[in-house]
Structure formats: C-alpha cells, structure tokens
Amino acid sequence: PHPRASATRCAQVRSYRYTSPEDSVLEKLFLQRFWNFGVRFFPTWFAPNLMTTVGLVFALGAYGTLLWHSPDLDGSLPAWAAVACAAMLFVYQTMDGMDGKQARRTGAGSPLGEVTDHGADAIAACIYGAFICDSYGCVAHGGGLVKRWMAIGLAAYSRINFAADSVTATYTGILPVSPVDSQELQVVVQLTLLWNGLVPGGKEAWGRVVT
Numbered sequence: 001p002h003p004r005a006s007a008t009r010c011a012q013v014r015s016y017r018y019t020s021p022e023d024s025v026l027e028k029l030f031l032q033r034f035w036n037f038g039v040r041f042f043p044t045w046f047a048p049n050l051m052t053t054v055g056l057v058f059a060l061g062a063y064g065t066l067l068w069h070s071p072d073l074d075g076s077l078p079a080w081a082a083v084a085c086a087a088m089l090f091v092y093q094t095m096d097g098m099d100g101k102q103a104r105r106t107g108a109g110s111p112l113g114e115v116t117d118h119g120a121d122a123i124a125a126c127i128y129g130a131f132i133c134d135s136y137g138c139v140a141h142g143g144g145l146v147k148r149w150m151a152i153g154l155a156a157y158s159r160i161n162f163a164a165d166s167v168t169a170t171y172t173g174i175l176p177v178s179p180v181d182s183q184e185l186q187v188v189v190q191l192t193l194l195w196n197g198l199v200p201g202g203k204e205a206w207g208r209v210v211t
Helices: 008-014 026-039 048-069 079-108 110-136 146-172 182-197 202-209
Strands: none
Touching: 008 079, 008 110, 026 079, 026 182, 048 079, 048 110, 079 110, 110 182, 146 202
8 A cells, every 4th residue: 555546556557567668679679789799798786777867967068068068959069068968968878778677686666667668768869869960950040940850840849758658558558659750860970070079071061952
C-alpha cells in the first residue's frame, strides 16, 4: 500500500515489464554492439538512472554552449564549440543507449527508470531541434521566409513526433520505432556539427543548399 496511490495503481506499478522496441537501421548496424561493449566498463554499482542523468547533463551543456555562442540560432556557433557540442551530444546518446542495458545487467529496471529515461529524451528532443536550426543556418539573417518556416517545422517536428510516440506507447506498451528514427537523427546532427567545425567553409556550404 501507498498513501498516495490506490491498490489498483500499486498493482499496475508492480506488474510493470519493459518491452523493447524494434531496432532502427544504425542500431542494427553498429550502435547496439557499441553500447553492449561500452556498458561493460561501468561497475555494477553505477545506477542506470545516474547514467541517464549524466547523459542529460552533457546534452544540457551542449545546449547551453549553443545558446551562449549562437543565441539567435543563426549559424554563428564557433568551430571549436561545434566540435565540443558534437562530443557532448555523443556522450548523451551513448549514455541513453547504455542505461537500459545497465538496468538489465544489474536487475535494476523499474517504472521510475523508464520515466527518467523518457523524460531525458523529451528534453533532448527539444535540444536537437535547436541544433538542427543552427547547424543548417535556417534562421540566418537574410534567409527569407522559407528558411524561417523551415526552422519552425524542424524545431516542432521532434517535439510533436516524441509526443505522438509517447501516447502510442501508453496504450500499446511498445514505443514505436521507425527504421530511420531518433538515433539516425542524432548521428546526422553530430556529423553535421563535426563538418561545420572541422571542414573549412563547411558551415557556409549549408547556406547554399538550404535556400
């Protein structure tokens, strides 16, 4: 019994079982193997929710760096900051991929863990939308109305898609995953940031493509 939950709700929590969704393309190709390899380096006392939290801190660090150096999301993020943000987002994605494996490895899976994981994912979905706008210069000065509406669409898409998937998972018990899904989006954004930061004139190239 719990003072703030009915007997029925307590029974629902105790009967919780996580159902893993289908893997996306990159998960099947290498991400799952990479995460299985990486999680072995963490001690068993390292809590899965702590992994989720560490990943979220890195994602927020990347977001703070973006807003500090490019508050208008107009593509003015310096080259070194783009590389640093790519690294921080990579840490977030890796921790997000390994937290569930750590939970199963240690027998610590719980409804709280899933809420923590998806809560972090919901925040990260907003962060990636901002990085898409900045990386491709969608709201750069002089970009025109088409670019600005493209920026709005890109920023809103991740939020709407995540909300729809969460509602679907609530009623079906399985989070829907497409062959090309959030993992692929994250990799694309990270590679774009590396391109912008390491390739001379790389950032300006997107200005010629996204017109």
